[in-house]
Amino acid sequence: MTTIVVLTAGVSQPSSTRLLADRLAEATRRRLQASGDEPRIEVVELREYARDLANHFVTGFPSASLRAVLDEVADADAVIAVTPIFSASYSGLFKMFFDVLDPTTLVGKPVLIAATGGTARHSLALDHALRPLFAYLRAVVLPTGVYAATEDWASDGDLRTRIDRAAKELAAALGLTVTVPTSRTDAGSSDVFADVLPFERLLAGPGTS
Amino acid sequence: MQFGIFSVGDVTTDPTNGRTPTEAERIKAMVAIALKAEEVGLDVFATGEHHNPPFVPSSPTTMLGFIAAQTEKIILSTSTTLITTNDPVKIAEDYSMLQHLADGRVDLMMGRGNTGPVYPWFGQDIRNGIALAIENYNLLHRLWREDVVDWEGQFRTPLQGFTSTPRPLDGVPPFVWHGSIRSPEIAEQAAFYGDGFFANHIFWPTTHFQRLVEFYRSRYEHYGHGSADQAIVGLGGQVFIRKNSQDAVREFRPYFDNAPVYGHGPSLEEFTSQTPLTVGSPQQVIERTLTFREHFGDYQRQLFLADHAGLPLQTVLEQLDILGEEVIPVLRKEFDALRPAHVPDGPTHAALVAQAHGARAVAASDSDSDAALEVSAR
Numbered sequence: 339m340t341t342i343v344v345l346t347a348g349v350s351q352p353s354s355t356r357l358l359a360d361r362l363a364e365a366t367r368r369r370l371q372a373s374g375d376e377p378r379i380e381v382v383e384l385r386e387y388a389r390d391l392a393n394h395f396v397t398g399f400p401s402a403s404l405r406a407v408l409d410e411v412a413d414a415d416a417v418i419a420v421t422p423i424f425s426a427s428y429s430g431l432f433k434m435f436f437d438v439l440d441p442t443t444l445v446g447k448p449v450l451i452a453a454t455g456g457t458a459r460h461s462l463a464l465d466h467a468l469r470p471l472f473a474y475l476r477a478v479v480l481p482t483g484v485y486a487a488t489e490d491w492a493s494d495g496d497l498r499t500r501i502d503r504a505a506k507e508l509a510a511a512l513g514l515t516v517t518v519p520t521s522r523t524d525a526g527s528s529d530v531f532a533d534v535l536p537f538e539r540l541l542a543g544p545g546t547s
Numbered sequence: 548m549q550f551g552i553f554s555v556g557d558v559t560t561d562p563t564n565g566r567t568p569t570e571a572e573r574i575k576a577m578v579a580i581a582l583k584a585e586e587v588g589l590d591v592f593a594t595g596e597h598h599n600p601p602f603v604p605s606s607p608t609t610m611l612g613f614i615a616a617q618t619e620k621i622i623l624s625t626s627t628t629l630i631t632t633n634d635p636v637k638i639a640e641d642y643s644m645l646q647h648l649a650d651g652r653v654d655l656m657m658g659r660g661n662t663g664p665v666y667p668w669f670g671q672d673i674r675n676g677i678a679l680a681i682e683n684y685n686l687l688h689r690l691w692r693e694d695v696v697d698w699e700g701q702f703r704t705p706l707q708g709f710t711s712t713p714r715p716l717d718g719v720p721p722f723v724w725h726g727s728i729r730s731p732e733i734a735e736q737a738a739f740y741g742d743g744f745f746a747n748h749i750f751w752p753t754t755h756f757q758r759l760v761e762f763y764r765s766r767y768e769h770y771g772h773g774s775a776d777q778a779i780v781g782l783g784g785q786v787f788i789r790k791n792s793q794d795a796v797r798e799f800r801p802y803f804d805n806a807p808v809y810g811h812g813p814s815l816e817e818f819t820s821q822t823p824l825t826v827g828s829p830q831q832v833i834e835r836t837l838t839f840r841e842h843f844g845d846y847q848r849q850l851f852l853a854d855h856a857g858l859p860l861q862t863v864l865e866q867l868d869i870l871g872e873e874v875i876p877v878l879r880k881e882f883d884a885l886r887p888a889h890v891p892d893g894p895t896h897a898a899l900v901a902q903a904h905g906a907r908a909v910a911a912s913d914s915d916s917d918a919a920l921e922v923s924a925r
Contacts (some may be wrong), residue, residue: 392812393812393813393817395812396809396810396811396812396813397750397751397808397809397812397813397818398750398751399750399751399752399755399821401817401821402821530729530730530731531731531758531762534731534732534735534762535732535735536735537735537736537738537739537770540677540681540732540735540736541681541682541685543678543681543682543701
């Protein structure tokens with residue numbers, strides 16, 4: 339069964355960021371159902387982890403509930419990441435999550451990026467802020483990023499078209515076999531105990547085998 | 548079971564009155580704390596090693612030598628000695644000298660150090676942290692065990708016909724612990740040599756360190772030093788104690804809230820539930836510390852962090868009085884009663900000497916019988 343984690347960094351309640359996240363999740367579910375897959379979709383409101391994230395920054399370890407979310411992302415087959423655009427970029431809350439996520443977690447994983455904002459003038463933030471972030475994390479960022487300005491919620495279906503296109507790309511990406519490197523040095527395994535070299539090899543020094 | 552304290556050696560403003568001790572005051576306070584530790588019957592005093600403000604202990608053997616001269620029983624140790632950026636030759640010499648002066652009351656804890664710029668300041672690259680720890684310690688290990696060393700490695704100038712002096716006291720090097728917060732490679736290293744493994748245990752949740760200690764124990768057995776439950780484990784801990792737990796919480800809270808490491812983050816209550824920090828009555832500290840054994844198995848050394856975050860010297864000395872009078876005697880009795888006979892006690896020079904001489908006696912009788920076999924074969 340396919341598992342998708344939806345990370346949404348909206349701050350108000352209700353939030354248009356969450357609304358966009360839900361629409362993307364539903365569109366993806368429909369696409370996958372059409373090909374016989376019944377996905378498990380978990381929506382995470384990062385707002386609920388605002389203090390846990392701040393505490394992780396100063397203590398260096400996650401709370402048990404934040405740990406569970408980080409693990410959920412690691413175990414997911416794909417991620418839908420949605421943020422409001424603040425000051426020409428993703429929100430601080432959104433970035434905090436990816437700052438504490440192990441940098442190997444998203445390697446090779448399909449990620450659908452989406453954002454909300456007051457006007458369409460900020461839509462390129464998807465490409466100049468979110469896309470480089472996920473490129474650094476070596477995720478497979480889907481070609482279509484979905485931006486929803488306030489006016490889009492009353493438009494004639496253009497937003498829905500983009501949501502459907504992105505969902506179709508995500509479903510297609512999930513159908514592909516993505517080979518993810520598994521050794522720790524190649525960046526993959528999140529279990530640091532799994533690949534500890536025996537001491538004789540550690541002693542022999544780096545670059546030997 | 549050994550009990551002691553470990554000091555970071557930070558110069559921190561007391562948040563309750565805005566007063567910052569001078570370096571001179573802090574250095575003398577560390578000495579006073581060490582002397583008090585001996586007075587109240589603790590077994591170990593360990594100092595950190597740092598090379599940047601606001602920390603004072605850049606020269607641990609100077610401080611420990613000064614303390615050694617004024618004490619008789621307490622073991623002097625480090626938390627930690629920077630195996631990455633110190634020259635292993637100088638560590639071998641300095642701590643061997645200290646070992647002689649302190650009549651064997653010396654051991655060390657190796658650590659990599661987590662202050663990035665210290666590496667370049669000492670001519671190293673932090674990206675080589677693990678490799679430096681492994682190569683440097685391997686050389687240190689040989690310098691203390693081989694009278695004449697020929698050596699060549701990646702990070703230091705080669706040695707030809709080098710003898711580190713003075714030779715270890717009684718031919719037995721100081722016991723070594725390896726401390727790590729996150730790297731299984733260091734647990735692997737400790738296991739390989741049959742050295743001790745120390746889990747910092749104070750700033751992160753217990754479950755994180757359980758995995759490291761479990762790994763160390765299984766690898767210790769793998770390398771043939773004994774069964775997993777015989778591996779030598781040390782743990783950190785952090786306490787603030789008053790007769791009434793409400794008083795402890797009220798007095799410690801401003802220090803906690805402004806502490807350099809975790810201040811301005813989680814609440815005291817959250818941090819107490821997530822990490823081994825215990826703020827309360829002697830009984831609460833005893834109960835919490837006894838749970839460490841349930842999490843990590845029988846272990847050999849418990850060190851507490853007592854003097855940090857700007858706590859005044861007088862308060863720290865009171866803490867040591869409470870530890871020595873009301874906490875440690877109970878813990879010592881409980882832990883020692885629970886520890887099975889085949890699990891070793893904390894390492895001392897006397898025990899290591901006895902062990903070495905026993906091993907030599909066995910080796911001698913082995914070679915005697917080899918000789919006898921040779922004779923009979925002729």
